[in-house]
Amino acid sequence: MEPNPVVKGSLTTIILKLLEDNGRMYGYEMTKAVRESTANKMSITEAALYPALHKLVEDGLLTTTSEKVDGRIRKYYALTKQGKKETHSKIQALKEALDSVQLILNPKLSNG
Amino acid sequence: MEPNPVVKGSLTTIILKLLEDNGRMYGYEMTKAVRESTANKMSITEAALYPALHKLVEDGLLTTTSEKVDGRIRKYYALTKQGKKETHSKIQALKEALDSVQLILNPKLSNG
DNA sequence: GTATTTACCTAATAAAATTAGGTATGTTTT
């Protein structure tokens, strides 16, 4: 079974959360981390991931450093000070949004 | 506090869910239902809603009937047979997607 | 009679993801 793409609009926040938890990561590592933590149910596609990473750097939320490991280039990403600040509020906002959708999918039956 | 828009990509499934629960509804009613069931935390904007409804009709998942109530037109929407079928799988898919994001936001700490 | 609520809608733009690739090195399998 192919893993499904992650919930739309959540990618940026997921990246920030991964970096908050792990300090620094490279792109390919993030795709594996998501597949693992969701038991292969969801994945982030590289075609969505890399542009999102570049935008976060552009917006000043991430910094990047390249390293050669085993003959291959890795671009590590880490949160900037500003990135750390915004991470908290974005995670909070996403959690609340998810909770609201849950409320709609599991509405209160209480009318009596 | 203004309610936030609903999680991106979830609108179509939310519409189907509302109609599954309520039999038939009109657009404006759906916007109120979402605000109510989320305690005014989330709303669906009409600018997103109406095009989404029209597309669902076009795709054969909804039918519509117009009624004049208190001098104003209401366009009621209801699930077609095909709409009912697809509703189940779309709700299931959205639930799994939400669960996966939850797993990423609340990762297992279990490494020992 | 003004504001708010009900009730529908669209056009232009922006944001985000998908589709569909491409490049290159290292590792494993046959």
Place this chain on the structure above:
DNA sequence: AAAACATACCTAATTTTATTAGGTAAATAC
């Protein structure tokens, strides 16, 4: 050694979806 798979980066074109920013019109509340 060739083929397949995994690692690791990337982009261009398109599509999907939502936002911004309105508009129309009738009923109701103030």
